[in-house]
Amino acid sequence: MSAAPQAVRLQPADAPATGATKRPHVTIRGLSKRFDKAVIYDNFDLDIPRGELISIFGPNGCGKSTLINIIAGLIPPDQGQILFDGMRLDEIKFGYVFQNYREALFPWLRAFDNIAYPLKMMQVPSDERRDRTERLVARLGIKLDLNLYPYQMSGGQQQLVSIMRALIVEPEILFLDEPFSALDYEMTLFMREQLQRIYMETGTTTVLVSHDLEEAVFLADRVLLLSRHPARVADFPAVRALRPRTDATLSDPEFVRTKAHCLDVFQREVRRA
Amino acid sequence: MNTKNLRPFLPVLGVIGLVAVWSLTTWRVWVDPVLLPSPIATFLALWKGMDGGALGFDFVKTVYRTAASTAIAAVIAIPLGIVLGSSERLYRSLEFVIDFFRSTPASAMFPLFLVLFGVGDETKISVAAFGAILVILFNVAYGVMNARKTRLLAAKVMGASRLRVLFDVTLLESLPQTFVGLRNGVSLALVIIVVAEMFIGSQDGLGHSVFEAQQLFDMPRMYAAIFAAGVLGYGLNLFFLLVERRFVHWSGK
Numbered sequence: 001m002s003a004a005p006q007a008v009r010l011q012p013a014d015a016p017a018t019g020a021t022k023r024p025h026v027t028i029r030g031l032s033k034r035f036d037k038a039v040i041y042d043n044f045d046l047d048i049p050r051g052e053l054i055s056i057f058g059p060n061g062c063g064k065s066t067l068i069n070i071i072a073g074l075i076p077p078d079q080g081q082i083l084f085d086g087m088r089l090d091e092i093k094f095g096y097v098f099q100n101y102r103e104a105l106f107p108w109l110r111a112f113d114n115i116a117y118p119l120k121m122m123q124v125p126s127d128e129r130r131d132r133t134e135r136l137v138a139r140l141g142i143k144l145d146l147n148l149y150p151y152q153m154s155g156g157q158q159q160l161v162s163i164m165r166a167l168i169v170e171p172e173i174l175f176l177d178e179p180f181s182a183l184d185y186e187m188t189l190f191m192r193e194q195l196q197r198i199y200m201e202t203g204t205t206t207v208l209v210s211h212d213l214e215e216a217v218f219l220a221d222r223v224l225l226l227s228r229h230p231a232r233v234a235d236f237p238a239v240r241a242l243r244p245r246t247d248a249t250l251s252d253p254e255f256v257r258t259k260a261h262c263l264d265v266f267q268r269e270v271r272r273a
Numbered sequence: 274m275n276t277k278n279l280r281p282f283l284p285v286l287g288v289i290g291l292v293a294v295w296s297l298t299t300w301r302v303w304v305d306p307v308l309l310p311s312p313i314a315t316f317l318a319l320w321k322g323m324d325g326g327a328l329g330f331d332f333v334k335t336v337y338r339t340a341a342s343t344a345i346a347a348v349i350a351i352p353l354g355i356v357l358g359s360s361e362r363l364y365r366s367l368e369f370v371i372d373f374f375r376s377t378p379a380s381a382m383f384p385l386f387l388v389l390f391g392v393g394d395e396t397k398i399s400v401a402a403f404g405a406i407l408v409i410l411f412n413v414a415y416g417v418m419n420a421r422k423t424r425l426l427a428a429k430v431m432g433a434s435r436l437r438v439l440f441d442v443t444l445l446e447s448l449p450q451t452f453v454g455l456r457n458g459v460s461l462a463l464v465i466i467v468v469a470e471m472f473i474g475s476q477d478g479l480g481h482s483v484f485e486a487q488q489l490f491d492m493p494r495m496y497a498a499i500f501a502a503g504v505l506g507y508g509l510n511l512f513f514l515l516v517e518r519r520f521v522h523w524s525g526k
Binding site: 072073074096103104105106107108118121122 | 522
Protein backbone atom coordinates (compact mmCIF):
# COMPACT_ATOMS: atom_id res chain seq x y z
CA MET A 1 0.00 0.00 0.00
CA SER A 2 2.08 2.97 -1.13
CA ALA A 3 0.59 6.41 -1.38
CA ALA A 4 -0.22 7.70 -4.83
CA PRO A 5 2.28 10.37 -5.82
CA GLN A 6 0.98 13.82 -5.00
CA ALA A 7 3.12 15.97 -7.24
CA VAL A 8 1.40 19.25 -6.47
CA ARG A 9 1.53 18.85 -2.74
CA LEU A 10 4.67 20.92 -2.31
CA GLN A 11 3.73 23.93 -4.33
CA PRO A 12 3.35 27.29 -2.54
CA ALA A 13 0.02 27.48 -0.80
CA ASP A 14 -0.66 31.09 -1.67
CA ALA A 15 -0.33 30.73 -5.44
CA PRO A 16 -2.47 27.81 -6.54
CA ALA A 17 -3.23 29.34 -9.91
CA THR A 18 0.10 30.60 -11.12
CA GLY A 19 2.63 28.42 -9.39
CA ALA A 20 1.03 25.10 -10.24
CA THR A 21 3.14 22.40 -11.77
CA LYS A 22 -0.01 21.09 -13.51
CA ARG A 23 -2.81 22.94 -15.18
CA PRO A 24 -5.68 23.65 -12.80
CA HIS A 25 -8.62 21.32 -13.26
CA VAL A 26 -11.45 23.71 -12.46
CA THR A 27 -11.29 27.45 -13.06
CA ILE A 28 -13.91 29.71 -11.53
CA ARG A 29 -13.96 33.30 -12.72
CA GLY A 30 -16.15 36.20 -11.66
CA LEU A 31 -18.71 34.05 -9.81
CA SER A 32 -21.57 36.03 -8.29
CA LYS A 33 -24.56 34.67 -6.44
CA ARG A 34 -27.12 36.25 -4.15
CA PHE A 35 -30.11 34.87 -2.27
CA ASP A 36 -32.65 37.67 -1.81
CA LYS A 37 -30.57 40.38 -0.15
CA ALA A 38 -27.63 38.23 0.99
CA VAL A 39 -24.66 38.42 -1.37
CA ILE A 40 -23.01 35.01 -1.07
CA TYR A 41 -20.44 35.38 -3.84
CA ASP A 42 -19.32 38.60 -5.45
CA ASN A 43 -16.86 38.32 -8.31
CA PHE A 44 -15.24 35.20 -6.83
CA ASP A 45 -12.23 33.54 -8.47
CA LEU A 46 -10.79 30.11 -7.66
CA ASP A 47 -8.61 27.45 -9.25
CA ILE A 48 -9.00 23.85 -8.14
CA PRO A 49 -5.86 21.80 -8.76
CA ARG A 50 -6.08 18.51 -10.61
CA GLY A 51 -6.08 15.17 -8.84
CA GLU A 52 -6.23 16.64 -5.35
CA LEU A 53 -8.71 16.25 -2.56
CA ILE A 54 -9.92 19.70 -1.56
CA SER A 55 -11.88 20.33 1.64
CA ILE A 56 -14.03 23.43 1.90
CA PHE A 57 -14.37 24.85 5.41
CA GLY A 58 -15.72 28.13 6.76
CA PRO A 59 -18.18 29.85 9.07
CA ASN A 60 -21.82 28.79 9.13
CA GLY A 61 -23.82 30.05 6.17
CA CYS A 62 -20.75 31.31 4.31
CA GLY A 63 -21.73 29.39 1.20
CA LYS A 64 -19.65 26.20 1.38
CA SER A 65 -22.40 23.99 -0.01
CA THR A 66 -23.58 26.74 -2.34
CA LEU A 67 -20.13 26.74 -3.95
CA ILE A 68 -20.08 23.04 -4.82
CA ASN A 69 -23.75 23.14 -5.77
CA ILE A 70 -22.99 25.92 -8.25
CA ILE A 71 -19.91 24.09 -9.58
CA ALA A 72 -21.95 20.87 -9.95
CA GLY A 73 -24.81 22.67 -11.66
CA LEU A 74 -27.45 22.16 -8.96
CA ILE A 75 -27.83 25.91 -8.48
CA PRO A 76 -27.40 28.37 -11.35
CA PRO A 77 -24.93 31.21 -10.68
CA ASP A 78 -26.09 34.80 -11.23
CA GLN A 79 -22.88 35.52 -13.05
CA GLY A 80 -19.50 34.01 -13.74
CA GLN A 81 -17.87 31.20 -15.62
CA ILE A 82 -16.85 27.75 -14.44
CA LEU A 83 -14.75 25.59 -16.73
CA PHE A 84 -13.31 22.10 -16.37
CA ASP A 85 -10.16 21.88 -18.48
CA GLY A 86 -11.81 24.57 -20.58
CA MET A 87 -14.99 22.52 -20.96
CA ARG A 88 -18.49 23.14 -19.69
CA LEU A 89 -20.15 20.97 -17.06
CA ASP A 90 -22.36 19.22 -19.63
CA GLU A 91 -19.26 18.09 -21.53
CA ILE A 92 -17.66 16.25 -18.61
CA LYS A 93 -18.50 13.33 -16.34
CA PHE A 94 -18.84 14.11 -12.66
CA GLY A 95 -20.22 12.53 -9.51
CA TYR A 96 -22.13 14.15 -6.65
CA VAL A 97 -22.74 12.74 -3.17
CA PHE A 98 -25.52 14.29 -1.10
CA GLN A 99 -25.46 14.75 2.66
CA ASN A 100 -28.85 13.09 3.00
CA TYR A 101 -28.22 9.60 1.65
CA ARG A 102 -31.67 8.51 2.84
CA GLU A 103 -33.30 10.90 0.39
CA ALA A 104 -30.69 10.68 -2.34
CA LEU A 105 -30.83 6.92 -2.96
CA PHE A 106 -33.78 5.26 -4.66
CA PRO A 107 -35.49 3.00 -2.10
CA TRP A 108 -37.33 1.06 -4.81
CA LEU A 109 -34.03 -0.15 -6.33
CA ARG A 110 -31.60 -2.63 -4.81
CA ALA A 111 -28.17 -1.21 -3.91
CA PHE A 112 -26.71 -2.76 -7.06
CA ASP A 113 -29.23 -1.04 -9.34
CA ASN A 114 -28.81 2.23 -7.45
CA ILE A 115 -25.09 2.14 -8.22
CA ALA A 116 -25.70 1.24 -11.88
CA TYR A 117 -28.42 3.88 -12.41
CA PRO A 118 -26.14 6.61 -13.85
CA LEU A 119 -24.93 4.11 -16.49
CA LYS A 120 -28.55 3.48 -17.44
CA MET A 121 -28.91 7.24 -18.00
CA MET A 122 -25.87 7.05 -20.30
CA GLN A 123 -27.63 4.28 -22.24
CA VAL A 124 -25.03 1.67 -21.37
CA PRO A 125 -26.45 -1.81 -22.18
CA SER A 126 -27.49 -3.82 -19.14
CA ASP A 127 -24.77 -6.52 -19.45
CA GLU A 128 -22.09 -3.87 -19.45
CA ARG A 129 -23.76 -2.06 -16.55
CA ARG A 130 -23.54 -5.27 -14.52
CA ASP A 131 -19.89 -5.82 -15.46
CA ARG A 132 -18.82 -2.30 -14.67
CA THR A 133 -20.64 -2.25 -11.34
CA GLU A 134 -19.08 -5.56 -10.33
CA ARG A 135 -15.66 -4.33 -11.38
CA LEU A 136 -16.01 -1.11 -9.36
CA VAL A 137 -17.10 -3.00 -6.25
CA ALA A 138 -14.19 -5.43 -6.60
CA ARG A 139 -11.72 -2.64 -7.20
CA LEU A 140 -12.78 -0.68 -4.13
CA GLY A 141 -12.78 -3.88 -2.08
CA ILE A 142 -16.06 -2.97 -0.43
CA LYS A 143 -17.83 -5.82 1.29
CA LEU A 144 -21.55 -5.17 1.07
CA ASP A 145 -24.57 -7.25 0.13
CA LEU A 146 -25.68 -5.26 -2.89
CA ASN A 147 -28.92 -7.24 -3.21
CA LEU A 148 -30.31 -5.35 -0.24
CA TYR A 149 -32.57 -2.34 -0.56
CA PRO A 150 -31.13 0.91 0.86
CA TYR A 151 -33.55 0.92 3.80
CA GLN A 152 -32.20 -2.48 4.86
CA MET A 153 -28.69 -1.00 5.25
CA SER A 154 -27.01 1.09 7.93
CA GLY A 155 -26.43 4.81 7.31
CA GLY A 156 -22.75 4.29 6.53
CA GLN A 157 -23.49 1.48 4.09
CA GLN A 158 -26.06 3.66 2.35
CA GLN A 159 -23.56 6.49 2.00
CA LEU A 160 -20.99 4.02 0.61
CA VAL A 161 -23.59 3.03 -1.99
CA SER A 162 -24.09 6.74 -2.77
CA ILE A 163 -20.35 7.21 -3.23
CA MET A 164 -20.12 4.17 -5.50
CA ARG A 165 -23.06 5.50 -7.51
CA ALA A 166 -21.10 8.72 -8.00
CA LEU A 167 -17.94 6.81 -9.00
CA ILE A 168 -19.54 4.37 -11.45
CA VAL A 169 -19.33 6.81 -14.38
CA GLU A 170 -15.57 7.16 -13.76
CA PRO A 171 -15.99 10.86 -13.05
CA GLU A 172 -13.33 13.42 -13.75
CA ILE A 173 -14.37 15.19 -10.58
CA LEU A 174 -16.24 14.08 -7.47
CA PHE A 175 -18.28 16.39 -5.22
CA LEU A 176 -19.29 15.49 -1.67
CA ASP A 177 -21.57 17.77 0.36
CA GLU A 178 -21.01 17.04 4.07
CA PRO A 179 -21.22 13.33 3.28
CA PHE A 180 -20.69 12.05 6.83
CA SER A 181 -22.52 14.59 8.95
CA ALA A 182 -25.64 12.43 9.30
CA LEU A 183 -23.61 9.47 10.61
CA ASP A 184 -22.59 8.62 14.17
CA TYR A 185 -18.96 9.12 15.20
CA GLU A 186 -17.89 5.50 14.88
CA MET A 187 -19.31 5.29 11.36
CA THR A 188 -17.79 8.68 10.47
CA LEU A 189 -14.28 7.44 11.35
CA PHE A 190 -14.82 4.31 9.27
CA MET A 191 -16.16 6.32 6.33
CA ARG A 192 -13.19 8.75 6.39
CA GLU A 193 -10.93 5.75 6.00
CA GLN A 194 -13.07 4.42 3.14
CA LEU A 195 -13.10 7.77 1.35
CA GLN A 196 -9.33 8.12 1.67
CA ARG A 197 -8.88 4.62 0.25
CA ILE A 198 -11.22 5.35 -2.64
CA TYR A 199 -9.41 8.62 -3.34
CA MET A 200 -5.97 6.95 -3.29
CA GLU A 201 -7.29 4.18 -5.52
CA THR A 202 -8.91 6.42 -8.14
CA GLY A 203 -6.94 9.69 -7.88
CA THR A 204 -10.08 11.58 -8.87
CA THR A 205 -10.16 15.32 -8.24
CA THR A 206 -12.40 15.51 -5.17
CA VAL A 207 -14.15 18.48 -3.59
CA LEU A 208 -15.50 17.86 -0.08
CA VAL A 209 -17.58 20.22 2.01
CA SER A 210 -17.08 19.62 5.72
CA HIS A 211 -18.28 21.26 8.91
CA ASP A 212 -15.66 19.43 10.98
CA LEU A 213 -12.21 21.03 10.86
CA GLU A 214 -10.34 17.88 11.88
CA GLU A 215 -12.08 15.92 9.13
CA ALA A 216 -11.45 18.68 6.60
CA VAL A 217 -7.70 18.73 7.35
CA PHE A 218 -7.36 14.96 7.80
CA LEU A 219 -8.78 14.13 4.40
CA ALA A 220 -7.48 17.02 2.31
CA ASP A 221 -4.47 17.77 0.20
CA ARG A 222 -5.56 21.39 0.51
CA VAL A 223 -8.09 23.15 2.73
CA LEU A 224 -10.10 25.94 1.17
CA LEU A 225 -10.93 28.33 4.01
CA LEU A 226 -13.75 30.70 3.17
CA SER A 227 -14.63 33.98 4.86
CA ARG A 228 -18.12 35.06 5.88
CA HIS A 229 -20.25 36.04 2.91
CA PRO A 230 -19.65 37.60 0.49
CA ALA A 231 -17.15 34.75 0.54
CA ARG A 232 -13.48 35.27 -0.25
CA VAL A 233 -10.68 32.73 -0.08
CA ALA A 234 -9.34 33.39 3.44
CA ASP A 235 -6.55 30.87 2.90
CA PHE A 236 -5.88 27.76 0.82
CA PRO A 237 -3.10 25.91 2.68
CA ALA A 238 -1.68 22.54 1.63
CA VAL A 239 -1.76 19.64 4.08
CA ARG A 240 1.59 17.90 3.81
CA ALA A 241 0.96 14.74 5.78
CA LEU A 242 1.63 11.52 3.85
CA ARG A 243 -1.06 9.07 2.82
CA PRO A 244 -2.49 6.78 3.94
CA ARG A 245 -3.23 8.93 6.95
CA THR A 246 -4.05 7.09 10.15
CA ASP A 247 -4.84 7.85 13.77
CA ALA A 248 -1.12 8.56 14.20
CA THR A 249 -1.45 11.38 11.65
CA LEU A 250 -3.72 13.23 14.06
CA SER A 251 -0.78 13.75 16.44
CA ASP A 252 1.84 14.36 13.74
CA PRO A 253 3.44 17.82 14.43
CA GLU A 254 3.06 18.97 10.83
CA PHE A 255 -0.63 17.96 10.83
CA VAL A 256 -1.24 19.64 14.19
CA ARG A 257 0.44 22.84 12.93
CA THR A 258 -1.70 22.92 9.78
CA LYS A 259 -4.87 22.31 11.76
CA ALA A 260 -3.97 25.06 14.26
CA HIS A 261 -3.30 27.44 11.39
CA CYS A 262 -6.70 26.63 9.82
CA LEU A 263 -8.41 27.18 13.17
CA ASP A 264 -6.69 30.57 13.51
CA VAL A 265 -7.85 31.66 10.09
CA PHE A 266 -11.35 30.37 10.79
CA GLN A 267 -11.64 32.24 14.11
CA ARG A 268 -10.31 35.42 12.57
CA GLU A 269 -13.05 35.17 9.95
CA VAL A 270 -15.75 34.37 12.50
CA ARG A 271 -14.83 37.43 14.60
CA ARG A 272 -14.88 39.68 11.59
CA ALA A 273 -18.70 39.87 11.84
CA MET B 274 -45.74 -18.91 30.56
CA ASN B 275 -44.28 -16.34 28.25
CA THR B 276 -46.69 -13.45 27.79
CA LYS B 277 -45.03 -12.56 24.49
CA ASN B 278 -46.55 -15.66 22.85
CA LEU B 279 -50.01 -14.29 23.59
CA ARG B 280 -49.48 -11.16 21.50
CA PRO B 281 -50.96 -12.43 18.20
CA PHE B 282 -54.13 -13.44 20.05
CA LEU B 283 -54.78 -10.03 21.60
CA PRO B 284 -57.09 -8.80 18.76
CA VAL B 285 -59.27 -11.88 19.32
CA LEU B 286 -59.94 -10.78 22.91
CA GLY B 287 -62.03 -7.81 21.72
CA VAL B 288 -64.13 -10.07 19.51
CA ILE B 289 -64.69 -12.56 22.36
CA GLY B 290 -65.61 -9.68 24.69
CA LEU B 291 -68.11 -8.24 22.23
CA VAL B 292 -69.79 -11.60 21.62
CA ALA B 293 -69.85 -12.27 25.40
CA VAL B 294 -71.57 -8.96 26.20
CA TRP B 295 -73.97 -9.50 23.30
CA SER B 296 -74.82 -13.07 24.46
CA LEU B 297 -75.33 -11.90 28.03
CA THR B 298 -77.62 -9.08 26.88
CA THR B 299 -79.87 -11.38 24.85
CA TRP B 300 -79.78 -14.18 27.47
CA ARG B 301 -80.85 -11.86 30.30
CA VAL B 302 -83.33 -10.19 27.89
CA TRP B 303 -82.04 -6.68 28.73
CA VAL B 304 -83.14 -5.57 25.25
CA ASP B 305 -86.30 -6.52 23.34
CA PRO B 306 -85.36 -9.74 21.45
CA VAL B 307 -87.11 -8.35 18.36
CA LEU B 308 -84.56 -5.51 18.21
CA LEU B 309 -81.47 -7.54 19.11
CA PRO B 310 -81.42 -11.24 18.13
CA SER B 311 -78.92 -13.61 19.74
CA PRO B 312 -75.42 -14.02 18.24
CA ILE B 313 -76.32 -17.59 17.23
CA ALA B 314 -79.47 -16.56 15.35
CA THR B 315 -77.51 -13.80 13.59
CA PHE B 316 -74.64 -16.11 12.68
CA LEU B 317 -77.09 -18.72 11.30
CA ALA B 318 -78.78 -16.05 9.18
CA LEU B 319 -75.37 -14.94 7.92
CA TRP B 320 -74.35 -18.53 7.14
CA LYS B 321 -77.61 -19.39 5.36
CA GLY B 322 -77.63 -16.12 3.43
CA MET B 323 -74.03 -16.39 2.26
CA ASP B 324 -74.18 -20.13 1.50
CA GLY B 325 -76.17 -19.94 -1.74
CA GLY B 326 -78.81 -17.61 -0.28
CA ALA B 327 -79.88 -14.11 -1.31
CA LEU B 328 -77.24 -12.45 0.89
CA GLY B 329 -74.41 -14.06 -1.07
CA PHE B 330 -75.87 -12.73 -4.31
CA ASP B 331 -76.27 -9.24 -2.81
CA PHE B 332 -72.72 -9.38 -1.49
CA VAL B 333 -71.33 -10.16 -4.95
CA LYS B 334 -73.39 -7.33 -6.47
CA THR B 335 -72.01 -4.81 -3.99
CA VAL B 336 -68.45 -6.06 -4.52
CA TYR B 337 -68.90 -5.67 -8.27
CA ARG B 338 -70.28 -2.11 -8.01
CA THR B 339 -67.63 -0.98 -5.52
CA ALA B 340 -64.82 -2.52 -7.56
CA ALA B 341 -66.13 -1.03 -10.80
CA SER B 342 -66.47 2.47 -9.36
CA THR B 343 -63.03 2.33 -7.71
CA ALA B 344 -61.43 1.05 -10.91
CA ILE B 345 -63.04 3.82 -12.98
CA ALA B 346 -61.99 6.38 -10.38
CA ALA B 347 -58.39 5.12 -10.35
CA VAL B 348 -58.09 5.10 -14.14
CA ILE B 349 -59.29 8.71 -14.31
CA ALA B 350 -57.78 10.14 -11.12
CA ILE B 351 -54.24 8.73 -11.15
CA PRO B 352 -53.10 10.19 -14.51
CA LEU B 353 -54.94 13.42 -13.77
CA GLY B 354 -53.35 13.63 -10.31
CA ILE B 355 -49.90 13.18 -11.83
CA VAL B 356 -50.51 15.98 -14.32
CA LEU B 357 -51.90 18.31 -11.65
CA GLY B 358 -49.17 17.44 -9.16
CA SER B 359 -46.39 18.01 -11.70
CA SER B 360 -47.40 21.64 -12.03
CA GLU B 361 -47.82 23.32 -8.69
CA ARG B 362 -49.33 26.36 -10.43
CA LEU B 363 -51.97 24.25 -12.19
CA TYR B 364 -52.82 22.49 -8.93
CA ARG B 365 -53.11 25.75 -7.00
CA SER B 366 -55.52 27.14 -9.57
CA LEU B 367 -57.76 24.06 -9.31
CA GLU B 368 -57.27 23.42 -5.60
CA PHE B 369 -60.42 25.25 -4.50
CA VAL B 370 -62.64 23.44 -7.00
CA ILE B 371 -61.22 20.05 -5.98
CA ASP B 372 -61.52 20.78 -2.26
CA PHE B 373 -65.05 22.10 -2.72
CA PHE B 374 -66.34 19.00 -4.49
CA ARG B 375 -64.30 16.75 -2.21
CA SER B 376 -66.18 18.32 0.71
CA THR B 377 -69.58 18.05 -0.98
CA PRO B 378 -71.35 14.89 0.24
CA ALA B 379 -71.48 12.64 -2.81
CA SER B 380 -74.96 11.51 -1.73
CA ALA B 381 -76.16 15.04 -2.54
CA MET B 382 -75.34 14.25 -6.17
CA PHE B 383 -77.76 11.29 -6.42
CA PRO B 384 -80.68 13.26 -7.91
CA LEU B 385 -78.41 14.84 -10.50
CA PHE B 386 -76.88 11.51 -11.51
CA LEU B 387 -80.37 9.92 -11.59
CA VAL B 388 -81.37 12.49 -14.18
CA LEU B 389 -78.20 11.84 -16.14
CA PHE B 390 -78.05 8.03 -16.02
CA GLY B 391 -81.50 6.73 -14.97
CA VAL B 392 -82.11 4.21 -12.19
CA GLY B 393 -79.69 1.45 -13.28
CA ASP B 394 -76.23 0.44 -12.09
CA GLU B 395 -74.64 3.32 -14.00
CA THR B 396 -75.99 5.87 -11.54
CA LYS B 397 -74.72 4.07 -8.44
CA ILE B 398 -71.33 3.33 -9.97
CA SER B 399 -70.86 6.83 -11.34
CA VAL B 400 -71.80 8.63 -8.10
CA ALA B 401 -69.40 6.39 -6.16
CA ALA B 402 -66.70 6.92 -8.81
CA PHE B 403 -67.25 10.68 -8.59
CA GLY B 404 -66.61 10.61 -4.84
CA ALA B 405 -63.60 8.32 -5.12
CA ILE B 406 -62.04 10.29 -8.01
CA LEU B 407 -61.67 13.42 -5.93
CA VAL B 408 -60.14 11.57 -2.97
CA ILE B 409 -57.66 9.69 -5.15
CA LEU B 410 -56.85 12.75 -7.27
CA PHE B 411 -56.09 14.83 -4.20
CA ASN B 412 -53.77 12.20 -2.75
CA VAL B 413 -51.93 11.44 -6.00
CA ALA B 414 -51.37 15.16 -6.67
CA TYR B 415 -49.98 15.63 -3.16
CA GLY B 416 -47.80 12.54 -3.53
CA VAL B 417 -46.32 13.97 -6.72
CA MET B 418 -45.89 17.46 -5.27
CA ASN B 419 -44.20 16.13 -2.12
CA ALA B 420 -41.68 13.96 -3.99
CA ARG B 421 -38.35 14.42 -2.18
CA LYS B 422 -36.47 17.28 -3.80
CA THR B 423 -33.11 15.63 -3.09
CA ARG B 424 -34.16 12.52 -5.00
CA LEU B 425 -35.30 14.54 -8.00
CA LEU B 426 -32.03 16.51 -7.91
CA ALA B 427 -30.02 13.29 -7.62
CA ALA B 428 -31.67 11.91 -10.76
CA LYS B 429 -31.11 15.20 -12.57
CA VAL B 430 -27.43 15.30 -11.56
CA MET B 431 -27.03 11.77 -12.94
CA GLY B 432 -28.23 13.01 -16.32
CA ALA B 433 -31.90 11.95 -16.27
CA SER B 434 -34.16 13.89 -18.64
CA ARG B 435 -37.37 15.48 -17.33
CA LEU B 436 -39.43 12.58 -18.67
CA ARG B 437 -37.08 10.04 -17.08
CA VAL B 438 -37.25 11.87 -13.75
CA LEU B 439 -41.05 11.67 -13.99
CA PHE B 440 -41.11 7.91 -14.67
CA ASP B 441 -38.08 6.83 -12.63
CA VAL B 442 -38.56 9.01 -9.58
CA THR B 443 -41.72 11.12 -9.30
CA LEU B 444 -44.18 8.32 -10.04
CA LEU B 445 -42.52 5.89 -7.63
CA GLU B 446 -42.21 8.61 -5.01
CA SER B 447 -45.96 9.25 -5.20
CA LEU B 448 -46.96 5.57 -4.88
CA PRO B 449 -47.29 5.42 -1.06
CA GLN B 450 -49.59 8.47 -1.08
CA THR B 451 -51.47 7.04 -4.08
CA PHE B 452 -52.25 3.95 -2.01
CA VAL B 453 -53.54 6.15 0.82
CA GLY B 454 -55.87 7.66 -1.78
CA LEU B 455 -56.95 4.26 -3.10
CA ARG B 456 -57.75 2.97 0.39
CA ASN B 457 -59.77 6.08 1.25
CA GLY B 458 -61.36 6.01 -2.20
CA VAL B 459 -62.55 2.42 -1.98
CA SER B 460 -63.98 3.00 1.52
CA LEU B 461 -65.91 6.04 0.30
CA ALA B 462 -67.10 4.17 -2.79
CA LEU B 463 -68.47 1.37 -0.60
CA VAL B 464 -70.36 3.86 1.60
CA ILE B 465 -71.92 5.52 -1.43
CA ILE B 466 -72.80 2.21 -3.12
CA VAL B 467 -74.52 0.82 0.01
CA VAL B 468 -76.54 4.02 0.48
CA ALA B 469 -77.47 4.05 -3.21
CA GLU B 470 -78.61 0.42 -2.99
CA MET B 471 -80.99 1.36 -0.19
CA PHE B 472 -82.85 4.13 -1.84
CA ILE B 473 -82.76 4.35 -5.60
CA GLY B 474 -85.27 1.69 -6.66
CA SER B 475 -82.67 -1.03 -6.07
CA GLN B 476 -83.40 -4.73 -6.51
CA ASP B 477 -80.17 -6.12 -5.02
CA GLY B 478 -76.94 -5.36 -3.18
CA LEU B 479 -76.07 -5.28 0.53
CA GLY B 480 -77.77 -1.92 1.04
CA HIS B 481 -80.96 -3.33 -0.42
CA SER B 482 -80.60 -6.44 1.74
CA VAL B 483 -80.26 -4.42 4.97
CA PHE B 484 -83.20 -2.19 4.02
CA GLU B 485 -85.48 -5.04 2.95
CA ALA B 486 -84.77 -7.08 6.10
CA GLN B 487 -85.61 -4.04 8.19
CA GLN B 488 -88.87 -3.51 6.28
CA LEU B 489 -89.80 -7.18 6.87
CA PHE B 490 -88.68 -6.95 10.51
CA ASP B 491 -86.34 -9.91 9.88
CA MET B 492 -83.75 -8.74 12.42
CA PRO B 493 -81.27 -11.66 12.26
CA ARG B 494 -81.09 -11.16 8.49
CA MET B 495 -80.61 -7.42 8.89
CA TYR B 496 -77.72 -7.85 11.35
CA ALA B 497 -76.26 -10.52 9.08
CA ALA B 498 -76.32 -8.09 6.13
CA ILE B 499 -74.70 -5.36 8.26
CA PHE B 500 -71.91 -7.76 9.24
CA ALA B 501 -71.45 -8.78 5.62
CA ALA B 502 -71.00 -5.10 4.75
CA GLY B 503 -68.48 -4.75 7.58
CA VAL B 504 -66.52 -7.76 6.39
CA LEU B 505 -66.48 -6.31 2.88
CA GLY B 506 -65.23 -2.90 4.01
CA TYR B 507 -62.50 -4.44 6.15
CA GLY B 508 -61.54 -6.88 3.41
CA LEU B 509 -61.21 -4.18 0.74
CA ASN B 510 -58.96 -2.10 2.97
CA LEU B 511 -56.86 -5.16 3.80
CA PHE B 512 -56.60 -6.05 0.13
CA PHE B 513 -55.11 -2.66 -0.75
CA LEU B 514 -52.76 -2.83 2.25
CA LEU B 515 -51.45 -6.21 1.10
CA VAL B 516 -51.03 -5.02 -2.49
CA GLU B 517 -49.18 -1.96 -1.22
CA ARG B 518 -46.90 -4.02 1.01
CA ARG B 519 -46.09 -6.26 -1.96
CA PHE B 520 -45.43 -3.58 -4.60
CA VAL B 521 -44.48 -0.50 -2.55
CA HIS B 522 -42.13 -2.33 -0.22
CA TRP B 523 -40.27 0.87 0.68
CA SER B 524 -43.40 2.64 1.96
CA GLY B 525 -42.86 4.20 5.38
CA LYS B 526 -39.18 3.19 5.50
